[in-house]
Amino acid sequence: MTETIPQKPDVMSEDFARDPHKYYKIMRDHYPVLLHEESGYYFVSRFEDVARVYKDSEGFSNENYGFQMEPVIGRTVIQMSGREHVVHRQLVAPTLRGSYLNELLPQVDDIATKMIDNLNPGESVDLVENFTRWFPINVIVRMLDLPEEDMPKFHDWYSSLMAFLGNLTQDPDIHAWGMRTQKEFPAYMLPLIAERRKNPGTDFISRLFDAEVDGEKYTDEQIKSLIGLLLIAGGETTDKAIASTLKHLLQRPDQLEAVKKDPSLATHALVENLRYHPPVQIILRTATQDIEVAGTVIPANSVVAVVNGAANRDDRRYPDPDRFDIFRDDISLKGAFGGSAEHIAFALGRHFCVGSLLAKRESETAITQLLEKFPNIRFADGYEPEDEGMFTRGPKDLRVNLT
Structure with a gap:
């Protein structure tokens, strides 16, 4: 019997936005390189192919950041190559993986404690709006003093940067928002x-003044652009990583209980979330x-x-990939936040995310x-979480009862 090949997914459709993983499987199985005619982008979805694109710096460059980011924040390390x-x-x-990080980590814990102390037992709250969205921005503001x-x-600026970065349809309102940030952020x-x-x-910022390699130092313009990149890489992505991990644990009471005990x-839950639903x-x-x-x-x-979201659920690479399991034994914690990671969430190769340890x-x-603080935390009555976003994705809200 001849196999019926499913219709090519429309990556800009409402159905795709609602449940991309349904269509990621179709892409992996039938359209591993899918051309989106409107944008001209080629979508690559299988783990092996995704890993190859990241690691092959000769065949694939980061020149796209010249139109994705540079118009708003300037040229950054993320689009550079070679020396x-x-x-x-x-x-x-x-400054992100050395002694300064070790000095910063206790402050990260302190910021989390103070924010969580503002949440009260017995409340019903949206954890995204009341915690995860602002926590990484608090950390960045503390880092910058x-x-x-x-x-x-800063929240408005990084939101505009993320929207500009993923403006596949060239929405004029998103472009205008990015251009406002282009003026306000440097000012x-x-x-x-x-x-x-x-x-x-x-x-x-002050520590960057002393950084030097082969006689080269940062200019003020380069520091400004780097801080813009920090907002993108360290704001929304961390927000979504925390919210998604909490969501998946709350949906699985046995695994939630294991983490509480x-x-x-x-850490296992976080790494599994990075595989199962990378931000x-x-x-x-x-x-x-x-x-x-x-x-x-x-x-x-x-x-x-x-x-990344498709590659991390490729059954050619992972057994039972659509199962969220913090006890999964096919991904090692060792190296999970470095260039040898066995998942694809922070990219791979030379451009692996330098801020992954933070x-x-x-x-x-x-x-x-x-x-x-809230050992009996649970979803609010009748609440069902929904994810949103194409380039970055996570719960649009996370309504819980704090008990």
């Missing part, structure tokens, strides 16, 4: 950076030449949409502290 990328990554890495009252500005940051140069402290399992579902790359992937030739200069600590402390 330029190596130098700039070495400049920033010590800025007034807490400026947090709404805020550049004078502040100049003042810190005159009177440096121990904050993230053994808080070290929060960054899609990352773009650019083909540097005509290149064949899964039997399809992708023309040179084409934009390639690398679908995201790890933020997520772990958020989950463990919430469950410690």
